[in-house]
């Protein structure tokens with residue numbers, strides 16, 4: 001209809017803007033998967049749901065990533081979530097009011113918050129034990145234990161938990177699922193399903209994506225029944241990732257092996273260099289023969305990532321000076337990207353723990369956690385060297 005004497009608008013403009021050019025392009029086969037951002041999908045018949053129909057319930061980019069995650073882990077079913085926390089929240093939703101989760105003690109601080117602030121308020125009991133001694137696990141299992149949660153290596157102390165031994169002792173009891181947080185090593189270096197784990201979980205935010213530009217979580221399981229329940233819970237809890245993020249993580253995975261090999265090499269070079277430094281009193285790296293669980297590590301992993309910690313001979317002041325003097329390592333939380341990061345768990349990631357808990361775990365004000373990235377090892381060493389010099393000047 002004409003507007004106050006102006007030219008007449010041709011009909012159908014908005015309909016065309018919405019529908020024109022939306023047909024599939026026949027004969028086009030992109031080498032890289034197109035990103036499908038659709039929140040809803042056309043159905044063939046009312047009431048017949050035989051394909052992807054709604055973005056929360058399924059998406060082509062998510063499905064591709066989930067298949068790849070399952071394959072890399074050597075499992076049957078893969079799941080992607082909006083974050084590592086989204087993955088854990090969905091996994092813990094497998095349990096009910098009155099159930100008990102037994103978790104290892106030296107875990108990712110966010111996981112501890114999730115247990116203590118959310119899960120226990122749902123009427124699920126959570127207790128913690130040091131899993132490096134299997135008798136602690138045995139003692140802590142209760143009649144209502146339904147899940148055992150393992151994170152290895154632990155954060156930030158890099159303790160290695162013997163997955164096979166813990167699982168053997170847990171599986172003497174019926175109906176206890178074992179979940180393993182595989183964020184630190186990824187499916188490239190550690191395959192918990194091979195040792196009998198029921199659920200492998202990752203923060204894909206870290207090494208799996210590897211580029212510090214996505215927050216996402218994942219899980220892989222073998223058991224069809226657990227997979228069926230997780231498929232429903234993924235939909236009901238709704239912590240699903242965006243298609244663009246799925247695309248980015250799929251891209252990251254293509255270089256996972258190359259990146260992990262380099263993280264391993266560089267982190268060992270740096271760990272060995274730190275061992276000889278006059279101001280360093282301890283280096284916690286499972287790849288070093290001096291590590292207390294080095295032999296267990298050799299039995300259960302094929303390598304190590306860029307994550308490790310060290311203690312210097314100073315205190316809080318030296319830690320601050322050291323971290324603020326770094327020029328290549330960035331003072332930041334998180335880990336697993338191509339860029340090197342350094343942080344002080346005592347006042348940063350683990351500051352919410354009580355003074356006694358931090359002391360018990362060995363998280364002192366001189367414990368520095370590094371995430372060694374993919375820069376040239378010589379440059380990283382020079383950077384650490386000058387920052388240690390500045391700290392102890």
Ligand SMILES: *Cc1c(COP(=O)(O)O)cnc(C)c1O
Pocket residue numbers: 083084085086108110111151155181183184202203204205206215216217
């Ligand atoms: C980061 C991290 C998580 C949480 O993942 P988000 O993606 O931040 O939600 C869980 N476990 C470990 C070991 C992590 O490093």
